[in-house]
């Protein structure tokens with residue numbers, strides 16, 4: 001678009017032809033009042049608040065929907081503009097209740113702000129105002145629809161961003177209401193953003209209702225650690241407590257949106273289950289003690305069980321995937337310093353000999369520019385909401401998306417093809433795709449593909465990949481425990497190479513990229529997690545681990561950790577009965593937003609954050625605990641004054657990736673496969689303790705889904721329990737597959 | 751909830767629009783479904799139409815609640831669609847609506863006990879020259895007065 005010159009309020013401004021006037025005034029810092037315009041949503045031009053005077057135009061023009069043209073002269077402040085803006089303001093306030101004193105939006109309300117500038121101090125309206133009866137739309141969003149000014153931002157958000165139209169404008173004229181249909185409650189995993197886009201107090205945060213005024217809180221920039229994106233947020237705090245979380249703009253990460261998980265998980269911080277004081281187990285009973293006593297006890301335990309007998313290789317360290325980069329780094333450094341390489345964070349992987357190793361080589365923002373995607377083994381929308389959102393954007397601008405899944409999920413974009421394939425056939429199917437890709441490009445087909453059959457499906461999938469200029473293959477979490485996981489990952493790598501596609505590996509979650517970067521993986525002589533569990537280790541240091549959720553082999557893990565002569569030091573942010581059972585020392589640590597540190601997102605982007613609040617009571621940031629532990633062990637090289645020093649040390653180290661299995665096995669196996677996944681709001685300990693999240697539809701997902709044939713084979717019926725989870729007979733699941741989404745602690749995973 | 755006959759008729763409308771724009775047929779579809787369901791729409795029938803046209807329920811509800819042609823409450827054999835928009839209002843529609851309500855012993859939105867008549871306030875029917883006016887079935891009745899209303903309404907069977 002050509003550069004043109006226009007004149008705004010007497011100043012010459014350069015802009016691109018066709019840009020909307022409001023985009024130009026926003027860029028130039030000229031304030032034009034608005035309600036319905038939102039930079040990430042389509043233009044509705046229904047509030048008329050942005051009227052400005054354009055020379056030559058008979059009537060004032062809405063800045064949000066007036067494309068600029070060369071030589072245009074615009075007045076945003078002259079009498080005509082001001083008069084129109086004031087008139088619209090008066091009109092909008094006619095039916096607004098003006099109940100600011102009891103409205104949660106007060107102090108951060110666009111209507112309030114604009115009314116200060118453009119409203120009149122006396123109302124000329126003496127008639128009765130309309131009242132809108134509210135409907136309950138779920139646990140996250142509070143509605144006060146009498147305050148709604150019908151800007152339709154929330155409606156457009158649903159249609160355009162969330163991808164499910166949930167709010168709509170029913171009725172007409174004075175009777176128009178913004179509401180969901182059938183009041184089943186709002187279901188979207190991004191619903192909380194409606195609170196941010198609503199310019200008035202019609203949609204506000206339900207958990208935050210009547211808590212505080214926005215000006216009473218401090219806003220601290222932070223990073224959400226629930227997924228591979230690391231969405232940028234503000235933690236709003238008051239008297240040392242996180243009171244609310246809102247999105248922070250960062251176009252290369254989360255744009256202006258955040259998932260509900262990122263927004264509402266903070267509620268868990270004040271849960272009664274927080275671990276608050278250090279405790280040691282003396283002769284089977286727990287005693288609350290001072291930090292130094294607990295740490296001494298820990299050091300003595302380690303000395304007795306491993307150091308004094310020169311069995312450093314009998315010490316293991318395990319961490320959950322939500323730890324910070326610095327925590328991962330310090331814990332592995334301690335282990336390596338004392339001579340153990342038994343370090344692992346991949347607790348949820350069944351078979352680490354066949355672990356997935358696949359690099360991602362596309363940027364988040366780059367996902368919008370793709371023209372084709374093949375998603376394998378992922379319910380992307382609920383697992384990685386912001387990544388799914390980028391794919392949706394690509395899809396809306398023309399990209400085709402193919403899916404290979406073990407179960408049909410609700411995608412909020414149109415799929416080119418959805419291939420529901422039993423997990424035991426995933427490898428064979430991908431092998432077929434690879435073969436088709438190779439045949440397309442006239443490359444010789446290697447032996448292991450000789451027996452593989454090429455079907456219509458594989459040819460089509462391959463053609464799409466080969467023909468697209470900019471395609472991506474997304475490898476998802478459901479694959480990690482596929483018996484052929486490494487083969488699948490290797491096949492994806494090959495397919496990507498020969499079809500010129502990029503790859504995105506979303507199979508490991510939360511902050512696991514940081515774990516890899518920090519070297520929190522077994523060394524050459526070290527044991528991986530599953531090997532540790534059978535190796536009769538004499539001591540463990542566990543970082544925020546909750547076995548019944550985190551381990552794939554949870555029963556085995558609890559058994560190994562409960563062994564009488566195994567000394568277990570647990571750093572936990574929450575209390576947990578099983579953890580208390582097997583631990584010898586409990587060290588209370590800071591949770592999300594209570595510690596400084598870094599998140600590494602799927603691009604490898606390191607995003608550091610400061611603590612927004614102090615950890616409650618005696619709990620301490622884990623990086624500090626680990627540092628002191630190292631000091632007490634008299635290990636060299638732990639003189640860090642703050643976590644940033646740790647960060648820079650990590651950045652100067654390079655840890656080689658764990659070696660991986662390069663063989664490719666493409667045989668179809670016939671046994672029943674279990675895909676086990678924590679439900680979307682149970683992925684980490686904080687989300688699990690966030691009451692409002694748990695009260696949503698997504699929060700209640702808890703089922704072992706299988707089709708009739710599989711149920712018959714396993715001899716279970718609807719609502720029976722399978723692996724401790726209610727059975728849901730569902731023909732959306734492929735044959736020979738049980739898809740488990742568990743939201744609570746369960747007995748076993750396999 | 752949607753008869754096969756109605757589905758066929760809806761399909762005939764769908765093909766008139768470009769592919770992927772089947773939801774454009776929503777108005778006709780709602781009309782057809784309303785006609786075969788006691789002349790009114792319920793959340794269930796609206797959802798059924800939405801499902802049939804592969805569109806969100808709320809989007810169909812927006813249409814169904816916007817236009818006066820759709821009924822959301824039980825209706826009588828005859829619906830008197832009384833215009834209360836600006837021209838009619840200036841010419842006394844409000845008083846005449848009250849008159850009619852008193853005459854029938856029902857409020858707008860209610861059905862007479864014998865199930866014969868209900869009154870509905872509607873927006874401009876494009877007959878402002880003859881304001882105040884109402885519509886019964888396909889027939890417009892203009893330049894209404896109390897006497898004229900008596901005559902028309904008494905003649906309804």
Ligand code: SF4
Pocket residue numbers: 147148149150151152153154155178197198199200202203
């Ligand atoms: S609820 Fe808020 S965002 Fe939605 S239309 Fe009303 S004012 Fe706009």
Ligand code: FES
Pocket residue numbers: 033034035036037044045046047048049050051062063064065
């Ligand atoms: S912001 Fe321009 S009309 Fe609403």
Ligand code: FES
Pocket residue numbers: 833834835836837838839873874875876877878881883
């Ligand atoms: S206002 Fe009644 S017909 Fe136009």
